[in-house]
Amino acid sequence: MSTFTPTRPPESLSKNVAPIDAGAHVLGAAFLGGTAALALVDGRILLLDEDGAVSEAVAHPDSGALVCAADGRRLVTGGDDGRVVATSAGGEIETLGDEKGKWIDAVACGPDGAVAWSAGKSVKARDGKGRVKQWTPPSSVRGLVFAAKGYRLAVAHNNGASLWFPNTDAKPDLLEWKGSHLDVMWSPNGRFVVTSMQENQLHGWGLPEKQHMRMSGYPAKTRSMSWSHDGLWLATSGADAVIVWPFQGEKGPMGKAPRECGVRPAKVSAVAFHPKALVVAAGYEDGCVLLCRMTDASELLVRPADQAGGAISALAWDSGGRRLLFGSREGAAGLLTLPV
Amino acid sequence: MSEKIPVTVLTGYLGAGKTTLLNRILTEPHGKKFAVIVNEFGEIGIDNDLVVDADEEVFEMNNGCICCTVRGDLIRIIEGLMKRKGKFDAIIVETTGLADPAPVAQTFFVDQDVQDATRLDAVVTVVDAKWLKDRLKDAPEAKNQIAFADVIILNKTDLVSEGELKEVEAQIRAINPYAKLHRTQRSAVSIADVMDRNAFDLDRILDIEPDFLEEGHHHHHDEEMQSVSFRIPGDVDPEKFMPWVQDLTQREGPNILRCKGILAFKNEPKRFVFQGVHMILDGDVQRDWKPDEKRESKIVFIGRNLDRDAIEKGFLATAA
CATH class of the missing domain: 3.30.1220.10 (CobW-like, C-terminal domain)
Incomplete structure (x- = not known):
């Protein structure tokens, strides 16, 4: 099932990590084909090609990036200059949207080159052909995600989330739950929408019945979530361990306990499931990065804790699951290449 | 743990002189860099590099506490500002004239991420010496803003007589005898009187004797x-x-x-x-x-x- 076969702990992979000095808070990480890309808050995009050559693109000159998303081909950033910018592996920059200086609060990448973004109460979806549709939800938007299939968008806002088909005039379908919803995830099979909330909990809806699911008990807000490759598990940050909720069956995690892995005396700040195996990469607020295998709870150290580096703020696997890119709030970053 | 960024909240009814005060703070030669969060974006020029447009979106926390309202947009904006650490020394939040200061203040106590990064320094309320009397009759927000204040700027004192001024002060004191009160014209006040007050710092609550026990004050009562x-x-x-x-x-x-x-x-x-x-x-x-x-x-x-x-x-x- 996997090209990934970790040995028993306490093995460390830190010698397989090539350090990267990002020089600024790392907002997000992604692989664009074979090129590793880091989005930095100062508006720069750092690009490392497969030979290790580093180049730089400036997506938001004289301003900064606030949010980012990627689709495997382009890294899309939204900035405090109001612009939505796509950067390719080759460093070419394309402006996809311009909200005239309003902060871009969320971005998402969808199928066939589609991109969505929000600024205040306005959500825009731009399909691969460049056609832009706009919708104004009842309150400002914090999170956006495309469905895995079809041109459909989940929008997180106050008192719930809405499912919007940008190409139809139909009223978006409201998933109601009181409170402020932050980030939003849509399961790969389309059956579940999950949001993180202001009140240190997650809320989920089973579709199409809109069956409620509450996932609580976090000591901090969950700001990073990742689906397993088979779509049956959702890994989440916000606790002193990766909290992994089971999404098998119709009821999702209801009535089931979540799995915990990578228990450490520091909060998890970023998570990323391996694209082929039940292995989750966890970044912590003290700069530590671990790989945790769900089948036997074994762990591998990627980066030791290091307070100066700050919390891990970005994690991404390449599509083959051979390389892991990470970055921190204080500008530390690295590229792990798994031993063959 | 790095130093928390101080936040000053500027409130005041429409036309009282908030924006004049804000521009005064920004242009004084203090060498400080501010991030300014405003609402009426673009209406009146704000003389600052970092100006952020807010939506004043208030929501109730889903924690069973009915009056526990917070400003969602503020949480989002401060999260964004914290990514630009080092670009500014302090944050000023200007609210609209009709705003209740409570959700703004509560945001700094309720949200852990905001609390970790910032500290509420003081609520500064600008009031119009000429029109306050009328506003207290017809605008509940005006009362809230006075009741909430740590510092009150009694502005436009040149437009009223000394007798009227005393009357207005008495009305303010009937609601809030504890705030520091400054009489001004064109919002001219020393920056030290409005910034770095540490009004919400427990170590700075040294005394709670009223500030108003000057001679000649007759006592006023606000019914509400x-x-x-x-x-x-x-x-x-x-x-x-x-x-x-x-x-x-x-x-x-x-x-x-x-x-x-x-x-x-x-x-x-x-x-x-x-x-x-x-x-x-x-x-x-x-x-x-x-x-x-x-x-x-x-x-x-x-x-x-x-x-x-x-x-x-x-x-x-x-x-x-």
């Missing part, structure tokens, strides 16, 4: 909004006081805008100080009582339709 303060000339029993104050703020939270207290707890050599906004209370032991200092316990509540007798009776019953 008032402040009540009580004193016990000695210790209180924390086992009685804590449940009482928690129960009071839980029950009367929607009516209590601000509260403060300095208490002598039985067998405790240090002063206990607390302050609160609606239902949210923050308290801790502070410095030692000085040898020449009289151990006594004082509390003050500013709010709407407060039951003075019940609060007094309840508080006095906590005496040790």
